[in-house]
Every structure is written in C-alpha cells, then in structure tokens.
Amino acid sequence: MPGIWETHMKFSQRSRSLFKTIAVVLALALPTALAISSADARVGGGMSSGSRGARTYSAPPSTTTAPGSTSQFNRTYTQPGAGMNSAATAPARGGLFGRGGGFLGGLAAGFLGAGLLGMLFGGGLFGGLGGLSSILGLIIQIMLVVVVVRLAMSWWQRRHTPQAAYANANAGAGPGPDTNSRSGLGSGFGFGANNAPLEIKPADYEAFERLLGDVQAAWSNEDVAKLHTLATPEMVSYFEQDLGQNRGRNVVNKVSDVKLLQGDLAESWREGETDYATVALRFALTDKTLDRNTGAVVAGSEQPGEATEVWTFARRPGSGWELSAIQQTN
Numbered sequence: 001m002p003g004i005w006e007t008h009m010k011f012s013q014r015s016r017s018l019f020k021t022i023a024v025v026l027a028l029a030l031p032t033a034l035a036i037s038s039a040d041a042r043v044g045g046g047m048s049s050g051s052r053g054a055r056t057y058s059a060p061p062s063t064t065t066a067p068g069s070t071s072q073f074n075r076t077y078t079q080p081g082a083g084m085n086s087a088a089t090a091p092a093r094g095g096l097f098g099r100g101g102g103f104l105g106g107l108a109a110g111f112l113g114a115g116l117l118g119m120l121f122g123g124g125l126f127g128g129l130g131g132l133s134s135i136l137g138l139i140i141q142i143m144l145v146v147v148v149v150r151l152a153m154s155w156w157q158r159r160h161t162p163q164a165a166y167a168n169a170n171a172g173a174g175p176g177p178d179t180n181s182r183s184g185l186g187s188g189f190g191f192g193a194n195n196a197p198l199e200i201k202p203a204d205y206e207a208f209e210r211l212l213g214d215v216q217a218a219w220s221n222e223d224v225a226k227l228h229t230l231a232t233p234e235m236v237s238y239f240e241q242d243l244g245q246n247r248g249r250n251v252v253n254k255v256s257d258v259k260l261l262q263g264d265l266a267e268s269w270r271e272g273e274t275d276y277a278t279v280a281l282r283f284a285l286t287d288k289t290l291d292r293n294t295g296a297v298v299a300g301s302e303q304p305g306e307a308t309e310v311w312t313f314a315r316r317p318g319s320g321w322e323l324s325a326i327q328q329t330n
Contacts, residue, residue: 049076055278251298251299288300311323
C-alpha cells in the first residue's frame with residue numbers, strides 16, 4: 001500500500017507541476033496575442049476586406065507607395081468567376097475552415113474535430129496524455145489548435161496565386177490595368193498625365209483623400225449611419241462586425257490625426273456602369289484602443305504612426321465615390 005500511495009503522490013506532483021507550467025505559458029502568451037490582434041485595430045482591423053468587382057481575385061499593380069504585393073481578401077462577397085455586380089448576397093465562406101481553406105484548413109479542422117471527439121469519449125489528446133486530467137488535455141488541445149490556426153491563416157494570407165482562368169473568363173469585363181500610376185493626391189497626390197482607360201481627375205483624388213479621413217472619423221465615432229454614406233454595404237457590414245467585437249470586449253478604437261503622406265493610382269477601370277479606382281495610400285495616424293469605462297489606453301499608442309494600405313473606390317451613376325475594399329500590403 002505505501003508503494004501505491006507514493007506512486008500516486010509523485011504522479012500528482014508531476015501533474016501539478018505540468019499544469020503550473022502550462023498556466024505560466026498561457027499567461028505569457030495571452031498578452032502577446034492581444035497585442036498582436038489590437039496592433040491593427042484601425043478601420044478594417046488590419047485585414048483585407050471588400051470587393052474589386054471582376055478584379056477581386058487579381059492583385060493590383062504595385063506602385064511607388066506600395067511596391068510590394070497585397071494580401072488576398074480575407075472577407076469578400078464576390079465569388080470566383082463573378083464580378084461585384086453579381087456578388088452573392090451573403091459573405092463568402094473563406095478563411096481557414098471555409099471553401100478555399102486548402103490543405104492546412106482541412107488539417108486544422110480535422111485536428112479540432114479529433115480533439116473534440118477525444119474529449120467526448122474521455123480519451124483526451126492522444127489517449128489522455130498518459131492519464132492527465134481532461135482539463136489539462138483540453139488546455140493543451142486549445143493551445144495546439146490556436147498555433148495551427150495562426151500558422152494556417154498566415155500561410156493563406158501570403159498566397160498570391162494569380163487565377164489566370166478567372167481573369168481570362170472576365171477579360172471583357174473592363175479595360176486592362178492602368179500602367180501610368182501617379183504619385184501623390186491632393187496634398188499627398190501629384191497630378192500628371194493620365195492615359196488610363198478610366199480617367200481619374202484631380203477632383204477624384206481629392207475625394208479619395210477626403211474619404212480616407214472621413215471613414216476613419218466615422219469608425220472612431222462608431223457612426224454606422226455615416227459609414228453607410230462613405231462605403232459600400234459590403235464594407236459597412238464588416239465594419240459593423242468589427243465594432244460589435246469591440247463592444248463585446250468593452251473597448252473602443254480611436255483613430256485621429258489622419259494625414260495622407262503619399263498616394264499612387266494603381267489602376268482604374270469601368271465595369272458596366274460602375275467605375276473603380278484602386279489607390280495605394282501611405283498615411284500618418286494615431287491609433288489607440290481605449291477602455292469604454294475608464295478611457296485608459298489598453299492598446300496602441302498616443303504617439304503617431306504610419307500605415308500603408310491599398311484602397312479601392314467604386315462609383316455608380318449619380319453617386320459619389322465609396323470605399324469598396326481595403327487591402328493590406330506585404
């Protein structure tokens with residue numbers, strides 16, 4: 001009997017030691033994860049969202065302002081093979097577990113499913129990890145799933161595989177890219193010769209610069225009604241989702257001191273009666289997230305910073321320009 005009790009005590013001590021180690025790891029990792037997620041708290045949430053009509057799945061040309069590539073859309077209503085005018089009425093299933101998630105998506109989904117089945121049948125992770133309690137197995141499973149999900153999402157965002165078949169199928173949707181990009185806009189955009197199929201005039205550039213500031217201000221004020229006058233219904237639906245998540249965390253994101261530093265026209269074209277213009281923007285801003293109750297800064301900084309994004313604007317007959325998409329740069 002003493003041998004059994006001694007074995008039991010040693011096992012309990014090892015379990016408690018391992019549990020404490022995991023708790024410390026989680027305590028250290030949680031603030032880092034929160035910092036990463038809140039670092040891009042500005043409008044758009046640091047994600048690539050929206051639609052560029054028939055060119056949604058074609059990367060915009062690089063410019064002096066954004067010489068690198070742009071991220072594929074994480075959130076878009078436009079289905080492959082269809083332009084914005086025939087977009088689905090509900091958001092496309094994308095991301096890790098949706099359609100197009102690829103091998104890593106299936107792997108993560110299968111791993112998560114296996115973990116849940118293991119818990120249901122009392123097996124825990126890989127047969128209970130040698131008899132550890134189910135709560136310990138659950139914590140480890142969650143940690144591993146989070147790692148897999150983050151790696152898969154990072155991999156998916158870096159993919160920029162051109163969909164040649166899609167582009168050829170939509171070759172008649174509009175003219176080719178504007179290869180004559182310009183640098184600047186209003187105070188940040190210069191004006192030069194524009195031989196694009198769709199001419200973008202100085203007044204259009206001024207509208208783009210104005211929208212950059214107005215969208216950020218409406219976002220900071222959580223003014224959804226105002227956002228509806230500045231962006232497409234699709235983009236507003238994403239803004240509402242992000243604002244709802246902020247309210248759930250009891251925080252509010254404030255973006256101020258927005259100033260356009262440099263801008264380039266990447267391309268402009270027309271699809272049917274809709275005009276599109278994709279513009280690279282480098283702008284200064286102060287981005288901070290506050291506790292709703294105390295007003296204390298919980299993320300971001302009081303110090304100004306810079307961001308470079310690619311914004312697409314759409315204009316229909318009788319209407320002004322609206323924000324149609326935001327893409328992150330790599």
